Amino acid sequence: MELQEGRQKFIQSWGTLGSHWGINRTMAQIHALLLISNEPLSANDIMEQLNISMGNTNMNIRALIDWGLVFKELKPGERKDFFVAEKDMWEVVKRIITQRKKKELEPMLRVLEDISNVEGNDAKTEEFKKVVKDIQLFSGKADSALDNLVKADSNWFIGTFMSMIK
Amino acid sequence: MELQEGRQKFIQSWGTLGSHWGINRTMAQIHALLLISNEPLSANDIMEQLNISMGNTNMNIRALIDWGLVFKELKPGERKDFFVAEKDMWEVVKRIITQRKKKELEPMLRVLEDISNVEGNDAKTEEFKKVVKDIQLFSGKADSALDNLVKADSNWFIGTFMSMIK
DNA sequence: CTTATCTTTCAATAAATTTTGAAAATTTAG
DNA sequence: CTAAATTTTCAAAATTTATTGAAAGATAAG
Numbered sequence: 493m494e495l496q497e498g499r500q501k502f503i504q505s506w507g508t509l510g511s512h513w514g515i516n517r518t519m520a521q522i523h524a525l526l527l528i529s530n531e532p533l534s535a536n537d538i539m540e541q542l543n544i545s546m547g548n549t550n551m552n553i554r555a556l557i558d559w560g561l562v563f564k565e566l567k568p569g570e571r572k573d574f575f576v577a578e579k580d581m582w583e584v585v586k587r588i589i590t591q592r593k594k595k596e597l598e599p600m601l602r603v604l605e606d607i608s609n610v611e612g613n614d615a616k617t618e619e620f621k622k623v624v625k626d627i628q629l630f631s632g633k634a635d636s637a638l639d640n641l642v643k644a645d646s647n648w649f650i651g652t653f654m655s656m657i658k
Numbered sequence: 659m660e661l662q663e664g665r666q667k668f669i670q671s672w673g674t675l676g677s678h679w680g681i682n683r684t685m686a687q688i689h690a691l692l693l694i695s696n697e698p699l700s701a702n703d704i705m706e707q708l709n710i711s712m713g714n715t716n717m718n719i720r721a722l723i724d725w726g727l728v729f730k731e732l733k734p735g736e737r738k739d740f741f742v743a744e745k746d747m748w749e750v751v752k753r754i755i756t757q758r759k760k761k762e763l764e765p766m767l768r769v770l771e772d773i774s775n776v777e778g779n780d781a782k783t784e785e786f787k788k789v790v791k792d793i794q795l796f797s798g799k800a801d802s803a804l805d806n807l808v809k810a811d812s813n814w815f816i817g818t819f820m821s822m823i824k
Numbered sequence: 825c826t827t828a829t830c831t832t833t834c835a836a837t838a839a840a841t842t843t844t845g846a847a848a849a850t851t852t853a854g
Numbered sequence: 855c856t857a858a859a860t861t862t863t864c865a866a867a868a869t870t871t872a873t874t875g876a877a878a879g880a881t882a883a884g
Contacts, residue, residue: 495783498776502790505769512762514678516842527793530785535861545844550862571852571859579789581796596678603671610664617661619696623745624668627693630747637819652818653803682872701831711874716832737829737882 499528503542514592515559518544519552523561526577532565534572560587582646593638601635604628665694669708680758681725684710685718689727692743698731700738726753748812759804767801770794 503524510520522538533541539549553575556562561584565574578584608624610617641649669690676686688704699707705715719741722728727750731740744750774790776783807815 493773493776495776495778495786498773498786498790501769501773502786505766509762509766512680512758518842528786528789530782546861547845547863548843551843554862573861579792581793585800592678596675600671600675603667607659607664607667610659610661612661616696620661620664620668620694623694624664626745627747633816634751637816640819650799650803653806684872712831713833713875714873717873720832739831 502528513588514595515561515588516552516555518542518548519555522549522552523556523577526562526575527579532567532574532576534574536572538575559591582649586642589638590642593635597631597635597638601628601631604631668694679754680761681727681754682718682721684708684714685721688715688718689722689743692728692741693745698733698740698742700740702738704741725757748815752808755804756808759801763797763801763804767794767797770797 503521506524506527507517507521510523511517513520515523521542525538525541526533535546535549535553538544538553539546542549553562557564557575561578562575563578565576567574578587604624604627608621608628610620669687672690672693673683673687676689677683679686681689687708691704691707692699701712701715701719704710704719705712708715719728723730727744728741729744731742733740744753770790770793774787774794776786
C-alpha cells in the first residue's frame with residue numbers, strides 16, 4: 493500500500509471512530525491529520541489537505557483545542573498559527589472522558605437529584621423513586637470511578653485489567 | 659414535583675444521555691419508559707406514551723433488543739408482544755461497551771492492521787508507521803481491557819477504582 | 825380458509841447537524 | 855496610523871440522520 497493511500501484510510505477511519513465519541517467527523521479528521529504530520533500545520537494547510545472550508549477548519553480546530561486534543565504552536569517569524577495534536581493516546585482518552593463526563597454525566601446527575609424529590613407515596617411513585625435512586629447510586633459511583641481513572645496513569649489502568657485473567 | 663413531571667424529565671434526560679452513547683434519542687427514551695414502568699408494555703403502550711409512530715417504535719424496540727437492553731415478554735393469553743427493560747445498570751453499561759467495541763473499536767483495529775503495511779522507507783513513511791504502530795498498540799490494549807471489564811462484576815470494577823485514593 | 829390483530833418494511837418527509845463562504849473582526853508589520 | 859494577512863462569525867445551504875405512515879407481511883383464533 494502506498495503511503496498516500498494509508499494516510500487517507502487512517503484519516504477516514506479516525507473520523508468515523510471520532511464521530512461516535514462526541515467528536516464530529518471533521519474534528520476527528522483534523523486530529524488524525526495532525527497526528528500523522530511530523531510538523532505543525534497551519535489552518536491553511538489543514539484546509540487544503542482535507543478539502544474543507546476555512547470556517548469549518550477554524551471552528552473544529554478551536555473545538556479540538558477546547559477539548560485539549562490539539563495545541564496551538566507559534567513559529568517564530570511566522571504570522572500564522574500552527575497546530576499540533578496530542579499524540580499520547582492515553583492522554584487523548586482521558587481528555588475525552590473528562591469532556592464527556594462534564595457534558596453528559598454531570599447534567600444527568602443533577603436531573604436525578606432533582607427528580608428524586610417527587611411527591612406522593614403511592615405504589616407508582618415509590619417504584620419511580622426506587623428506580624431513580626438505583627440509577628443515582630450507580631451513576632455516582634461511575635462518576636467517581638471515572639475521576640479516578642483520569643487521575644490514574646496508563647500503565648496502572650491497562651495493567652489492572654490485563655492481570656485479571658478472569 | 660409531581661410524579662408525571664418527574665417521569666417526563668427522566669425520559670427526556672435519559673434520551674439525551676443515550677443519544678451521546680450510540681443509542682438514538684428515541685431508543686433511549688423507550689428504554690427509559692420501560693425502566694420506570696413496573697409492568698411490561700406493549701408496542702402500542704410505548705407509542706402512545708411517547709407520542710411516536712408505530713414504525714419508529716418498532717424499529718427502536720428491535721434495536722434495543724439487539725443491544726440486549728430490552729427483552730420481549732409474552733403474556734399468556736395476550737396476542738401482543740410486551741417488553742421489559744434491562745434494569746441492572748452495570749449490565750446496561752456492559753451491553754453498550756460490547757456493542758460499541760464491536761461496531762467501532764474492532765473495525766478500527768482492522769484498518770490499523772491494514773495500513774501498517776505501507777511501503778517505502780523514507781522519513782515520512784517511517785513516521786507514519788510509527789504513529790500507526792503506537793495507536794495499534796494502545797488500541798489493542800484497550801480492546802483487551804474492555805474484554806476484561808465486561809467479564810468483571812460491578813463490585814470489582816467500582817471497588818478497584820474507589821480504593822485507589824490516589 | 826378467512827379474518828382480525830399485530831408486526832415489519834421502506835420510500836417519502838421532517839428534523840437535526842454540519843459545512844460553506846462572504847463579511848466582519850482582529851492582529852501585526854511597516 | 856494604514857494596509858495586508860489571518861482569524862472569527864454566522865446565516866444560508868447541504869448533508870446526514872431520524873421519523874412517519876401506508877402498505878405488505880405475519881400470526882393465530884375461529
